[in-house]
Amino acid sequence: MVTVVELRELVRSLKEYDARGEFECAGLSQERAVELWKVARARCASEPNVVHVHDKPRVLVVGDLHGQLHELLQVFEDQLDAVLEECEAADDPDHALPLNIVFLGDYVDRGPASIEVLALVSCLKATFPTSVTLLRGNHETRGMIAKTYKEGLSFGQEIVLKFGEAAAGQVVEAAGELFDAFSLCAIVAPNTRPRLRFMCCHGGISHKIKGLDTLAELDRFSEPPLTGAFCDVLWSDPIDDTEAKTYKDAQWEEFLEIDFLPNPVRGCSYFYGYDLVKRFLEKHELVGIIRGHQVPPKGYREYYKDLRTRELDFAPCVTLFSASNYCGTYGNIGAVMWISEHGTAVEAIGGAEKVEAVVDESEFRMAEKKDATNERHPGWNTLRRLIDIKQRLGTLHKITFQEIQRQSSLPQKGAPRTVALLKADALASSGDDILSPSMSKVHSALSESFQEGDDKEIQALFRSLDKDNNGSLSLEELVQFIQSVQQYDEEVGCADREQQHQITRDDAAVMMSRMDTNKDGQVDIDEFIAYIGEFVVLRPEQPTSVS
Structure with a gap:
């Protein structure tokens, strides 16, 4: 176990590192980063795919961080510093946090300090293993960290930059083993209001996720496939209801009956609609789904809350994103969410007043459109x-055979290409020799x-x-x-x-x-x-x- 003193010392040193802004260098040694990942992996590996979090009066949910260390440090400053000081003063190695913390995944890629972000959340997990839940995001895969992005470094590129080519393979392997150990979803509730139950995950649900049992039975210690429940819980998105809100009543009712649609934007998985969400929540006696995976302008976004005939107390689906000004181009706000007996409350990172700040929608949409290909599987x-x-190749094959037919019907002049030779060309074009x-x-x-x-x-x-x-x-x-x-x-x-x-x-x-x-x-x-x-x-x- 990592002590509270060690955790606070790491936070202090990373604050100095963040202030310097020299992100081409590492904020901690390769040995220390890998050590923390391995300790966190051992803790995470012992937990089930579906973690139940309901033994504290408050739950703090943190969305996508994407290597943006400043926001994670701000979460510590705003929400955790006083609590950690109390824990250190207690001088009790078994002292637990008085709250639960759930991270929705996507700790790495695109930002300048993925190594440091992953090390800090790992240290937090190692210090308070029963109070901190680390969920897997779609970027916590070997495929995503090997990509090349238009803006920002991939996690793999950052490792090479900071630790060198020779060490990269070992470091990537250690990170990949940690990714495999992350749980897939958490069922959270405050112990003072146990029926206020939410499902936290990175992407969401699909028609292939029949229930929590489907997720519980998956073998998560592997690279997620291109299709299936494992893919969908990391990659799926809710159907956007913005335009549907302008529909007439009959069209609106039809919209609410959509269960799922293909998701070509992601290149995998599905869009899920209100009908599928409603049935899933009812089956498991849940209030809503809290997920990350998308960038809302104000750090959070509610789906399907206003049903016209009635407005729900809690949105059936909420997107939460904690990395502000994602990739340096979005201009979005980062936010976290609290769950307590009083309900849910969203706070902007760095000050609650930021939730109501004005975001340039046109600039945001332009950045989102340009970035779309980066977020595909x-x-x-x-x-x-x-x-x-x-x-x-198939088209060329077809054209070549059309040429065979044309040539064979023409009068022969000089030493024409024979049909046999043309056929040989066609076969070669289709891949035989x-x-x-x-x-x-x-x-x-x-x-x-x-x-x-x-x-x-x-x-x-x-x-x-x-x-x-x-x-x-x-x-x-x-x-x-x-x-x-x-x-x-x-x-x-x-x-x-x-x-x-x-x-x-x-x-x-x-x-x-x-x-x-x-x-x-x-x-x-x-x-x-x-x-x-x-x-x-x-x-x-x-x-x-x-x-």
Whole structure:
């Protein structure tokens, strides 16, 4: 266990670090950061997927922080300093906080101090293990921290910057093990009003989450998949009811009956509506869902509270976000929420009066629109490009065969290309042997599909497919991935019906045999990258086989 004295000393040193603003350097040593992560992991790993928090009179809920250390330190100053001073004065190693604290996830990425934020929340967990709950966000995955963002550093890039390339692998591995140990949701209530129960999570619910039992039964000690309940609790969003509030009564009633919709904005998971939220809350006797994952201009946003016929005491769904001026472009306010016998209260970080501050909506919406691609699932970003490549190859294949038919019907002059040779070109274009000269027509288009440095995304995709984390892919893992891709493509409705082909297990076996160059029955990361590179990096001067 970490002592209160050690926690307060870390807070003091990080305040000095934050004041200096020298974020290209680390605020604590690599050894200390990894040590704190490992202690916190041991505490978190012993907790269930669904944590019940109801033994204190007050609960403090903190939203997304995204490496913005200043806001976390402000939470300590505004809400915790006096309490920690009392705990230290008590000189009792088993002294617990008089309140519970729940973090909604997304501690890392985009801000300048993800290492320090993760270390500080880990230290808090290690000091008060029964009073602090750390939930997993969609950024607490190996895929997201390996991304490259337009604004701000990824957690992986920050680790390289502060600790060096040589140490990065070890540090990333320690962080990934901590991510896997974070719980998925918490059921919270003040002990003075036990029926005021809320579900706290990062993203939300979906039709695939039948209830809390679904979440409780998941194996969370792994990289979240592209589909399913594990993905949805981290990635889903409520359906925006802003425009619906202008609807006439009949349309409004229809809107309230929507349960879920596909979520192409995220590239995975779903939007969930009032009908699904209502049924979930009733089933579990909950008042509402408190989640993060989105940036509201004023730090929080309520959904579905005004039903026209009646206004609810508590919004069925609330988004809470604690990182102010996200990425330095949003201009939003950061906020936290208190739950007590008196109900819920939202406070802006740095002063309650900020909740009513004016936010430039046009600037906020512009930043939100520009940032949309950064917030997509990394596996889906890569996957959509691969699907696009497949469709382009299919189109080329079709055009080439049309050329075969045209050439075969023309009068022959001189030494024309024979139908056999044209067919050979077509087969080469579709990927049987080598790339034909006709493939050069699409080299420029294909080169746009993957950019320099995308091998990191391919590596992240590989890790998401490697369900047993043994460093290689089996045929079964490949089949599961293909099935999930096809299922989501159909649900979202983005599959090209003309080009669509349902890949069978036999197709997967052929793909596997091409990947598995050393024929050991498994595909390692080097074989996977080499295979993807064959039809992604497509250089005219280096003809290669494609699939």
